[in-house]
Amino acid sequence: MGSSVTTYAPVATLRDRAFEGLSSLIGRNRTKFLFKVYDLARFDLFGRPWGNFGSIDVTYRCNLNCKHCYFMEQGYDSELSEEQWFQRFDKWRKDGFPFYQCSWVGGEPLLRKDLVAKGMKYFKSNVIATNGTIPLPDWPDVNFYVSVDGTAEYYRKMRGKDFYERIKKNADRPDLKVVASMVVAKNNYHCIPDLLEEWSQTAVKGIMFQFYTPIQGHKDDLWPDFELRDRILDDLIRYKRIYGDFIDLPESLFHLMKSDKCKPITANCLYRTQAFCYDPLGRVKRPCMMGPKADCSRCGCVLPFHLHLLESRSLMFREMMIAISRRLKQRHRFSRESRIRQKGQSDRGNDKKADR
Numbered sequence: 006m007g008s009s010v011t012t013y014a015p016v017a018t019l020r021d022r023a024f025e026g027l028s029s030l031i032g033r034n035r036t037k038f039l040f041k042v043y044d045l046a047r048f049d050l051f052g053r054p055w056g057n058f059g060s061i062d063v064t065y066r067c068n069l070n071c072k073h074c075y076f077m078e079q080g081y082d083s084e085l086s087e088e089q090w091f092q093r094f095d096k097w098r099k100d101g102f103p104f105y106q107c108s109w110v111g112g113e114p115l116l117r118k119d120l121v122a123k124g125m126k127y128f129k130s131n132v133i134a135t136n137g138t139i140p141l142p143d144w145p146d147v148n149f150y151v152s153v154d155g156t157a158e159y160y161r162k163m164r165g166k167d168f169y170e171r172i173k174k175n176a177d178r179p180d181l182k183v184v185a186s187m188v189v190a191k192n193n194y195h196c197i198p199d200l201l202e203e204w205s206q207t208a209v210k211g212i213m214f215q216f217y218t219p220i221q222g223h224k225d226d227l228w229p230d231f232e233l234r235d236r237i238l239d240d241l242i243r244y245k246r247i248y249g250d251f252i253d254l255p256e257s258l259f260h261l262m263k264s265d266k267c268k269p270i271t272a273n274c275l276y277r278t279q280a281f282c283y284d285p286l287g288r289v290k291r292p293c294m295m296g297p298k299a300d301c302s303r304c305g306c307v308l309p310f311h312l313h314l315l316e317s318r319s320l321m322f323r324e325m326m327i328a329i330s331r332r333l334k335q336r337h338r339f340s341r342e343s344r345i346r347q348k349g350q351s352d353r354g355n356d357k358k359a360d361r
């Protein structure tokens with residue numbers, strides 16, 4: 006293959022150099038936080054540039070075969086090599102592609118862990134949407150979304166395999182940013198309260214709920230219909246008031262998903278017009294990562310609604326406030342953990358002295 010890609014590391018931009026310079030003065034985490042606030046303020050003032058978020062189907066392969074999978078309907082049977090992907094990234098870089106946020110999807114993206122690890126360096130923020138069957142790599146800066154479509158019994162109905170305990174163990178990582186992600190369908194919505202109760206005892210940061218989107222070629226038996234979907238949304242609003250931020254979506258989003266509001270939002274889907282989506286062969290995928298067979302009029306994905314909310318300046322401000330509050334909580338947690346560690350070390354030292 007071509008020899009133009011000698012290293013899989015992006016060429017540093019002015020911003021990268023500023024980031025490294027500031028990190029050496031005030032630390033990496035503080036710098037990341039300041040850059041995030043800067044970006045949010047910039048988007049608020051000038052709008053989000055096209056392609057500042059999107060998805061890459063990094064592989065066509067998967068170790069599961071789920072009932073509701075939109076991806077397998079797309080029928081891919083090959084994928085770009087690492088080298089081909091990096092040639093593309095380097096070209097996009099020259100062409101001014103924003104490389105802000107990327108969701109690494111597929112297929113199962115962790116089947117190409119090495120490629121994802123290197124590819125993430127090009128982007129400022131990364132999300133991995135995984136089925137959770139493969140142990141999560143130690144990537145503390147990444148947001149992992151682990152698919153958990155119900156408690157054990159319901160999970161089996163959706164995913165066809167008995168991997169529930171394995172994914173629960175893999176997701177239970179206090180050292181990582183892990184969110185469980187449930188596709189709510191006609192055959193699994195009953196378990197939402199149990200799922201919330203059970204998973205709130207683990208280290209995951211929260212649960213995100215999306216609805217099944219009908220796909221041409223699938224039987225329609227998973228689609229809950231709008232009436233049932235509205236009732237489930239009412240339940241989610243009630244649970245949100247109990248579980249707070251553990252439900253990883255704002256209450257206002259659930260209101261927008263209701264049948265009296267959702268249609269103009271999905272008909273004018275901002276994800277369709279603003280996001281990049283590339284298939285396993287590096288080609289543009291339309292209208293979104295769910296492919297051309299997805300029924301936009303019954304879309305249950307949270308992204309069009311989330312983007313609609315972000316269009317509002319007040320919500321953008323709220324995002325900024327959430328980022329600040331998370332940063333403060335994280336700092337508080339680290340200082341408490343380091344006090345506990347120091348105390349443990351000093352207790353062990355005293356024990357040793359006493360033994361002598």
Ligand code: SF4
Binds near residue numbers: 074
């Ligand atoms: S784990 Fe994801 S990609 Fe794999 S079959 Fe299931 S839904 Fe599809």
Ligand code: SF4
Binds near residue numbers: 293295
């Ligand atoms: S399926 Fe949903 S997310 Fe995709 S383009 Fe249609 S409305 Fe947007």
